Amino acid sequence: MSDFPAAFRCEWRKTKRSLGLWLVVVGAFFTPAIVTIARLINHAQLPALYAMDSFWSALWKSSWESMAVFFLPMAAILMTGLIGQLEFKNNGWKQVHTLPLGRSTLFFAKLAVILVLMALFLLLFDVGIYLSAIVPWLILHAFAYPQAPLPLDAFSQQTMLYFVDCLPIVAAQYLLSLHFRNFLVPIGTGFMAWVAALAALSWKFGYLVPYAYTLFDYLQGSANARVAAPLIDVHLLAAAYALAFVVGGYVLFIARRQKG
Amino acid sequence: MLSIETHGLSHSYPNSASGLKDIDLAVPQGSIYGFLGPNGAGKSTLLRVLLGLIRRQRGSVSLLGKPFDTQRIAILREVGSLIETPSLYEHLTARENLALLREIYRVPQTWISDTLHLVGLADSADKRVGQFSLGMKQRLGIAIAVLHRPALLILDEPTNGLDPNGTIEMRELLKKLHRERETTILVSSHVLAEMERLITHVGILAGGRLRFQGTLDALRGAEDARCCVTLRTDDDEHAIATIIEEQPNARRHAHGITLPALAHEQMARLNRRLVERGIGVYELGRRERDLEALFMEYIQ
Numbered sequence: 418m419s420d421f422p423a424a425f426r427c428e429w430r431k432t433k434r435s436l437g438l439w440l441v442v443v444g445a446f447f448t449p450a451i452v453t454i455a456r457l458i459n460h461a462q463l464p465a466l467y468a469m470d471s472f473w474s475a476l477w478k479s480s481w482e483s484m485a486v487f488f489l490p491m492a493a494i495l496m497t498g499l500i501g502q503l504e505f506k507n508n509g510w511k512q513v514h515t516l517p518l519g520r521s522t523l524f525f526a527k528l529a530v531i532l533v534l535m536a537l538f539l540l541l542f543d544v545g546i547y548l549s550a551i552v553p554w555l556i557l558h559a560f561a562y563p564q565a566p567l568p569l570d571a572f573s574q575q576t577m578l579y580f581v582d583c584l585p586i587v588a589a590q591y592l593l594s595l596h597f598r599n600f601l602v603p604i605g606t607g608f609m610a611w612v613a614a615l616a617a618l619s620w621k622f623g624y625l626v627p628y629a630y631t632l633f634d635y636l637q638g639s640a641n642a643r644v645a646a647p648l649i650d651v652h653l654l655a656a657a658y659a660l661a662f663v664v665g666g667y668v669l670f671i672a673r674r675q676k677g
Numbered sequence: 678m679l680s681i682e683t684h685g686l687s688h689s690y691p692n693s694a695s696g697l698k699d700i701d702l703a704v705p706q707g708s709i710y711g712f713l714g715p716n717g718a719g720k721s722t723l724l725r726v727l728l729g730l731i732r733r734q735r736g737s738v739s740l741l742g743k744p745f746d747t748q749r750i751a752i753l754r755e756v757g758s759l760i761e762t763p764s765l766y767e768h769l770t771a772r773e774n775l776a777l778l779r780e781i782y783r784v785p786q787t788w789i790s791d792t793l794h795l796v797g798l799a800d801s802a803d804k805r806v807g808q809f810s811l812g813m814k815q816r817l818g819i820a821i822a823v824l825h826r827p828a829l830l831i832l833d834e835p836t837n838g839l840d841p842n843g844t845i846e847m848r849e850l851l852k853k854l855h856r857e858r859e860t861t862i863l864v865s866s867h868v869l870a871e872m873e874r875l876i877t878h879v880g881i882l883a884g885g886r887l888r889f890q891g892t893l894d895a896l897r898g899a900e901d902a903r904c905c906v907t908l909r910t911d912d913d914e915h916a917i918a919t920i921i922e923e924q925p926n927a928r929r930h931a932h933g934i935t936l937p938a939l940a941h942e943q944m945a946r947l948n949r950r951l952v953e954r955g956i957g958v959y960e961l962g963r964r965e966r967d968l969e970a971l972f973m974e975y976i977q
């Protein structure tokens with residue numbers, strides 16, 4: 418494991434110019450960009466909006482809706498799939514497995530890169546939310562900077578919880594994308610699991626679907642939530658699922674008969 | 678010392694009757710070992726097994742004097758390989774493809790340019806690999822295998838996709854590595870002719886078994902012993918009876934008689950004896966060595 422930093426750097430270099438990295442950047446700024454454009458168009462309402470006490474939390478809430486329901490699960494599914502697929506697509510596995518590295522180092526270095534990209538995705542999204550508040554103000558210059566204090570602590574804490582919520586998706590997709598040569602298998606499975614999570618939302622055991630936690634996290638906070646209240650803390654459940662999928666993925670990775 | 682040594686190595690794919698059976702491979706240190714066999718013989722499979730990419734079912738593997746099972750990482754540090762199509766990240770440039778390996782092997786930065794130069798890709802170093810031709814990809818595959826200056830190179834059909842000129846360059850490159858870095862090279866191919874001017878040792882694999890293994894000279898010797906002199910007379914039946922007294926390995930065929938290599942004076946004496954017995958000799962020749970024909974016999 419002392420080779421881990423080198424293995425991580427090696428894996429990280431593979432993401433340069435890759436579709437997975439593009440997805441992270443474009444995906445993170447998509448919703449904030451839409452919000453910014455919408456504000457510039459409806460600029461008449463902005464002075465009142467920017468003067469509100471709840472300015473930041475309202476912006477946060479509305480930005481996170483599409484993120485928690487759609488973009489975050491999709492990014493986890495697609496990005497993990499794209500990074501895993503880099504090897505199959507480029508006949509890379511046989512090269513990777515003849516590097517002087519332990520198999521666990523290989524497995525965890527790649528997983529670490531995916532987790533870093535996922536964290537980057539969330540970080541860029543948060544930056545994007547901030548920019549979607551600042552950019553209309555800078556461009557229009559027709560009203561004061563929001564008076565409400567920016568609740569940085571609360572926001573970063575919530576971001577971290579969302580990160581935990583998407584871990585089961587990342588871990589399950591990682592397992593699939595290491596195992597199946599065909600890119601469509603992990604993507605298709607992931608998409609179906611996400612649809613299943615949506616469909617099971619109001620079912621009383623809906624919170625047991627491992628792809629549901631970003632949804633639950635968001636909907637739990639809303640007043641008119643139609644979701645069944647989970648009996649167990651969803652973040653804890655998410656972490657437990659993630660751990661189980663990582664262990665499963667690791668076992669399959671080690672046991673694979675033909676490594677490349 | 679042997680750089681590669683296997684004992685009783687066996688492997689078969691699930692649901693497959695064929696497979697590698699009892700392979701005792703012995704690649705001496707400092708050799709260029711040509712690993713030959715027809716399509717589907719199991720060459721790539723064996724090379725994969727050597728590198729731990731597929732688990733063997735039976736037998737032992739040692740590389741560079743170390744058992745593979747217990748010293749995998751230490752061994753792989755000194756081995757470079759190219760199995761079938763090269764592993765290249767097409768969205769990266771040639772230089773970037775080598776740079777990511779440099780992280781692992783921890784070699785000096787300058788070795789990247791040196792290696793690209795060595796394989797003739799210096800001018801395309803910063804071009805994306807997705808835009809490379811087949812031959813350029815093959816060269817980059819070699820560059821990846823030799824970047825860390827391994828003591829042992831395992832190459833599976835490295836001339837795949839190279840034009841005649843590229844094939845010659847590849848041969849010269851391998852010779853150079855062998856000469857200057859004392860690299861032991863195991864290189865597979867299905868054409869003996871392409872290898873003959875490169876290799877020092879030969880292994881012939883067919884039907885999952887090693888049919889021949891030894892130096893190239895030993896293979897040539899086997900060819901000499903088999904047939905080198907051809908003879909045609911007006912009475913082959915009597916001729917063979919005469920020849921066999923002195924040359925028990927002589928054989929009569931539909932188109933004459935063949936016998937092992939003979940010294941010049943032996944050939945002259947043979948001719949004299951035949952003529953003395955009234956047999957008309959109208960062709961007595963030395964056939965050129967035909968390793969390819971021998972190779973074909975081994976693989977059938």
Ligand SMILES: Nc1ncnc2c1ncn2[C@@H]1O[C@H](COP(=O)(O)OP(=O)(O)OP(=O)(O)O)[C@@H](O)[C@H]1O
Pocket residue numbers: 675690691693695714715716717718719720721722723867
């Ligand atoms: N992944 C696999 N699963 C099952 N059988 C396989 C697999 N790969 C190869 N085989 C079979 O194993 C045998 C040997 O294949 P291998 O690729 O080792 O041959 P080869 O000697 O390298 O041939 P070539 O000269 O065409 O490269 C073939 O019969 C092939 O069909």
Ligand SMILES: [Mg+2]
Pocket residue numbers: 720721722761833
């Ligand atoms: Mg092959």
